[in-house]
């Protein structure tokens with residue numbers, strides 16, 4: 001299964017056309033996928049918009065009519081605004097003599113009345129092309145469909161009125177019993193609130209050339225994936241087997257960040273975690289996490305301390321000041337071990353893009369959407385995902401873009417994490433995640449695996465806490481790490 005944004009889906013259609021398919025052919029292939037979902041209906045009303053979603057509906061109507069079903073096609077788009085494929089299929093409808101109803105203010109009553117005569121109403125008004133609130137007659141049509149109790153409602157591709165990227169409704173939105181979605185899961189469907197509108201989702205793949213990977217559609221990272229990728233601990237292992245890592249984190253004001261990150265790393269199984277931080281942090285560390293070792297941080301920190309380490313975490317709760325900026329720049333420039341760059345180190349890095357251009361060691365960056373905006377500009381989710389892929393590829397890094405169903409990209413393949421929940425939007429959660437990823441990195445996982453597994457595990461532990469709690473705090477997430485790792489491996 002793949003997950004795609006509206007921009008990616010538009011590019012996908014473009015790629016199919018460039019490959020040589022005509023749009024009429026693609027719509028025909030779409031309706032071929034749809035028709036099997038309608039065998040048990042006798043009387044079908046299809047409500048069609050002006051674009052290719054509407055064309056899918058008309059093409060479906062023609063096939064159902066030819067099978068002997070009673071079909072009524074309702075058009076909402078003005079003839080001069082119809083897409084090429086829509087025009088093509090409208091002509092066929094005229095030739096076949098299928099009954100049609102043009103939707104406007106005068107016919108709205110008739111539309112509402114006649115809806116009750118049909119077993120199913122098919123929503124083919126708008127697909128992934130809808131980009132703002134529903135206007136004019138369409139809004140009334142959507143409200144009327146939602147008010148009918150008599151028949152099933154099935155949406156083609158996406159319920160009309162649902163934002164295809166956020167999963168939030170525009171000013172009105174079809175509430176369907178079923179959504180038959182084409183080619184890929186829409187990013188919208190990851191938002192659990194969207195299920196009110198989509199009903200049951202069935203994915204159908206067109207019988208056409210596939211461009212899922214070229215378009216960088218995302219693959220979900222789920223329990224099965226994590227179970228398979230989490231390595232067994234070996235019989236004769238010792239602390240050296242599980243990596244020595246160093247965290248340059250925390251400051252007087254953000255002591256918790258360093259504590260959470262180091263505890264998360266130890267609980268994830270690291271052999272040795274050294275925290276390089278402020279004296280106050282180190283005092284607290286001996287109580288909060290006595291298993292960690294420590295060293296006091298100063299601007300002249302000797303780089304030799306990094307040479308025998310397997311991974312490095314920079315920045316969680318570091319604090320922004322001249323000294324830290326100098327230190328971060330020096331370390332980012334000279335240290336070549338696998339590194340997780342988080343929090344304030346990201347802010348510093350965004351001011352020194354030359355460091356990104358010239359880095360040698362494997363880097364994992366863990367910005368949230370706001371932090372990522374310091375590197376690139378975007379105005380919506382679809383653009384953000386495109387920018388994230390370009391960024392990861394350009395700078396040869398693994399990008400962990402934190403948010404709902406965290407997005408991870410290396411610029412060549414992209415992923416969505418199928419764990420985590422809304423209870424987890426709280427302080428310290430990012431520090432915990434950075435600590436977990438740094439641990440896997442130090443244990444010898446490849447950088448992309450460490451990012452995927454770490455982010456999945458973090459969400460899984462959060463889900464475990466959320467089962468019995470309305471809110472989720474980072475300390476509770478950390479407590480669950482060892483148990484959930486055991487569960488993952490032994491379930």
Ligand SMILES: NC(=O)C1=CN([C@@H]2O[C@H](COP(=O)(O)OP(=O)(O)OC[C@H]3O[C@@H](n4cnc5c(N)ncnc54)[C@H](OP(=O)(O)O)[C@@H]3O)[C@@H](O)[C@H]2O)[C@H](O)CC1
Nearest residue numbers: 027030051052053126127128129130131132133157182183
């Ligand atoms: N590979 C596939 O999966 C295929 C999917 N197909 C189907 O095609 C649609 C997408 O078709 P598209 O024509 O791109 O988009 P829509 O049908 O959703 O509608 C686009 C038109 O709607 C206009 N628009 C956009 N927002 C509004 C609004 N708020 N109010 C009124 N009109 C709006 C838009 O105008 P613009 O000026 O904004 O461009 C378009 O005219 C997909 O969902 C599948 O169902 C095909 O079968 C091909 C293969």
Ligand SMILES: [K+]
Nearest residue numbers: 123126156158
């Ligand atoms: K639709």
